Amino acid sequence: MTGIGPVEPVNSPDAQETYEIIGADTPRLAHRWKAASPRVRRATLCAAALAAATAGVIALLPPKPSGPTSTLIPIPWPSTVTTFRYTGLAATFDSAPASGLFRFAVTVHSGPPVTLRVDGAAVAGLTARISPAQTTTTINAGTTRRITVQISVIRCTGLPLDRHRPSLAVTLRNTRAIQHHRFIFGGTYPDDLATLLHTACDPLPPRPSTRTQAEAIEAPYSQNMD
Incomplete structure (x- = not known):
């Protein structure tokens, strides 16, 4: 075998790092949780709690309307x-x-x-x-x-x-x-x-006179003499 430097196995305690091997089965969730450090566990729990709280708040909000909530009132004739x-x-x-x-x-x-x-x-x-x-x-x-x-x-x-x-x-x-x-x-x-x-x-016509002009000039009565 040829190469530079020593060959280190995966998850070597000397390197203090973990490596994912492409093509191999990843560890199960329970195994990964046990293998995680306390700091990683706390961070994961906090993130999960925050996500659950956010989902609860969103569930309490009223649904967004699909269209405009109000229609324009047309100007009347x-x-x-x-x-x-x-x-x-x-x-x-x-x-x-x-x-x-x-x-x-x-x-x-x-x-x-x-x-x-x-x-x-x-x-x-x-x-x-x-x-x-x-x-x-x-x-x-x-x-x-x-x-x-x-x-x-x-x-x-x-x-x-x-x-x-x-x-x-x-x-x-x-x-x-x-x-x-x-x-x-x-x-x-x-x-x-x-x-x-x-x-x-259609003005009202003047009322006709019942007496002639000559009659109007005459005395109101006449006297006969024998």
Whole structure:
């Protein structure tokens, strides 16, 4: 045999080291535990205790959700969160027989602010706009804005003087959409609008006189002489 240095057997007490021999059966666990030093045994026991404690803590934690726990709430359509309520006349028709001022309460219940524009009275021959003159008004969520709408008669031809379901045409806008919508009003609104239409287009004719002009000039009675 040729080589350098002395040949030492495996697990030589002189070298104080252990060697794993490739291809041989490894010692059984019980034998390895007995052969391990006290320091190695303590370290192994500590590692096992730590692993058991970690596993217990993980078992107590709630399971992680597979997906997002909350879904995004979509922004509502402006027409679904806006209500329009008629509250009465702002002025009589005496000063301006061809137009009238109508009061409304507009409420936005939720979502982003809604911008409102009044486009018309939804019938030919009438115009409608917010008064004092402005194009739009913005209502924040959870608030009510009181507005006055001026409705004017511009043409009486073909105008129905009695409307059972009068409405306003409006445009509603929020960060989701722009919607053209009609609000139909009950209560006293149909009667008030009919009064405006009759005042502008069907005024009451003057009452005919039952006496002629000559009769009016005459004395209230005549006296016959024999």
